[in-house]
Amino acid sequence: MVIFIPVQLSLFVVIRDANIATARANIDEALQVTADVFFKSLAQHRDSLLSKVRALSSDYAFKPVANTNEHKTVLSTLISYQQRVDADVMLLLSMQGNIIADTSHPQLTTEPFYLPHLIEQASNSEYGEADSIAFIDNKPYLLVAVPLFSPEPSHWIVMGFLLTDDFALNLQKTTKSDVSILFGSKLASSGNYQWQQLASTLPGGIRQLSEQALTSQASFHQDHNVNQHFNKNFDLSLAGQSYVSVVVPIKSENEEYFIALLQRSLAQALVPYENLHFIVAFGFLVALILLIIGGNFIARKITEPVTVLAQGAEKIEQGHYDLTIEVNQKDELGQLAQRFNAMAKGLAERAKVRSLLGKVVSPAIAEQLLNKGVELGGEEREVTILFSDIRNFTCLCETHNAKEMITLLNQLLTRLSKIIDGHHGVIDKYIGDAVMALFGVPIKDDLQAQNSVLAALAMQQKLVTINQELTANNLVEIGLGIGINTAQVIAGNMGSATRLNYTVIGDGVNVSSRLEGLTKYYGVSILVTQATKEQCKDILFQEIDTVRVKGKKEGLTIYKPLGAIDDCSVQELEQVAVFDKVLLFYKEQNWQSALALLSPLKEQYVSTRYYQIYLDRLQAKQGEEFDKHWDGIFTHFEK
């Protein structure tokens, strides 16, 4: 549209200009033809006059009449002849140029001819003939003078043709151009030219305007070399209408000019082209309408769907997959929209799966599954396995219905899981109220052990808050037992080809589960193996025992984490140091010394369960001999 309209408009302008140029060229040609016809017509009239006068000068009936030189006789004869040949004036002059008879001035008898120049011109010419345009009584005549031979030149016969509107009209009939005859003379006062109209074909309203227009035209008014503007086309405005005009000189003498002003109306010349203009304008309008319709069609069929698609793509970029694009077309764009919708649907499903997967499995595993693809098999990895179990949860179950229990459990598990997530752990599975979490898979984590211990400590910390809430709701407080072990296990997707899950298998897994079970026995909340403890440089641990768990030959030293070393109090450090000594004596079977150290500790920390356990063991061993087969490992037979 932006291109179309200017192109069409410029085309229109070019056509119009070309038409005007053509019209002007036609006018120029027509005016040239008119000028030719004008002069031919004038020559024809002159020749006609000459023929008539020559015939008269050879008329032997006229010769005796002329030679009578009788005014009345001659005048009567001239009037008669003038009527016969349809002339406008006739004179008979003596050879000396005196009037014998003049049909325009019957009273003149012997006076000198008032146009001596005509006779002078004839006298000096080869054939004794002359023609001219001159005024008689302010009327313009085409005049010829021919000698009368009898047989010597004895008289001048003068005959004239009045240049009237009829003459101009006859020309107009032939040439279709407007013809005006004007006389221009210099004003004595200013030296400027003034033009007087003598005959014209211009319509009444603007008829007299031509002389004013020409007089007001500077080149024809003030220029003393006015003749240099002759035969050159110019525009003359008459009553607001533009006429292409040309001035051709008929006679110039003594700075007086008889001219013909030949004109053609530009507006009239352009009439045939107006149809063309109309057709072009109509074509332009039709094209414009078609363009608008076509533009709308394109907008509706192409631009709009593309915009909708672009908006859809933008939404998808922002993660809004639940959209359907409405493009009810059967063309390529319709197909594209259908594909787009299918793609959005696919993306939505994928997002749904991802979201669901994140809920079912840990987000890190879900990510790995989605990115690396799902394939059965695993790899041997060092993994820290955390087992936690809620204590007393079954007591809660007794007083609450199942729905409330599940809600509460879900709330608890959610909060605990969040802490695990926060320490880069992944939830492997929920087993009832128990949680199995992995650290160091699937993404490798150099601080996996420390992270797991810190997570366990944080979980215990959270438990305090949870219990405050439970108490506030008149509910039984709960406990949380956590066992942590770091071991080489097999990690990967396990199960069947159609149903599998990411998990770890190996002895190390069972160990952490056993440790969780032992927490209750030792009356601690967290127990970790030595493998885990050794990777936690910044955490203070209290060795608890060396145990042989079910199905294991080797002893397993277990520790209770107390917290970050920097955060531990002096009492805690002292307590750890003292108990370590107790364990040392214990292992050396120095029951006496061990008991001596433990007893005050027990008195000071009455509620510490494992102090009681060791007190009981030491009291039982009291008095026993050194047994060199005793390895100091306490065997737990129960699970």
Added chain:
Amino acid sequence: MKVFQFTAWCFISISLVISWLSHANSIKVSVVDDKKQPVEFAVIYIKETLPKVSDNSVVIDQVDKEFIPYVTVVQRGSAINFPNNDEIRHQVYSFSKSKQFELPLYSGNPASPVVFDHNGVVAMACNIHDWMKAYVYVVDTNKFTLSNKSGQAVLTNLAKGQYEVVVWHPKAKESELLNAQKINISDGEHELFFTVAQKTQFKAWRSPKSTKRRGY
């Protein structure tokens, strides 16, 4: 008729030569125009007044739509006959002051000759044929002659004495009085030279030779 004329001319010529030989008092006249070209048909005569003759018959023929001769000099009172030798009729007229006459359409010999009893130029023409022109110059003397193609003529039989010799020509610019010379004749041969300026003549476009037409 032509044979007769030729014989007559021969006779006259011979007698002129004889008379020139016998009368030594003569004037040899040469006429040229202002371009030094010899002028034919110049009338040369002695200005004197003699009683008019009554019985001098002269002929101007009309042959092949031309007057022959072109110029004729006669003594006042002479009669001229205008026989028409063409098969078509002619109408001869003159509006000259010296003699105005008209011979309405006729063929053959007109009923009577025309008598020229006034001195001066008589220009005549045919009303039908515009180019047919002839001049009769009427003088008071019998001492006149016409120049030949060489522009020469001889006046003979002149007695001793003072004379005024006048030259006229149809195309002369000035009046014949201005073309006059005085001469004292003694025994023997005299010579006079005349320059006759030609006046501008309008071309007769109406003659059969002229078909030129002008245009704007």
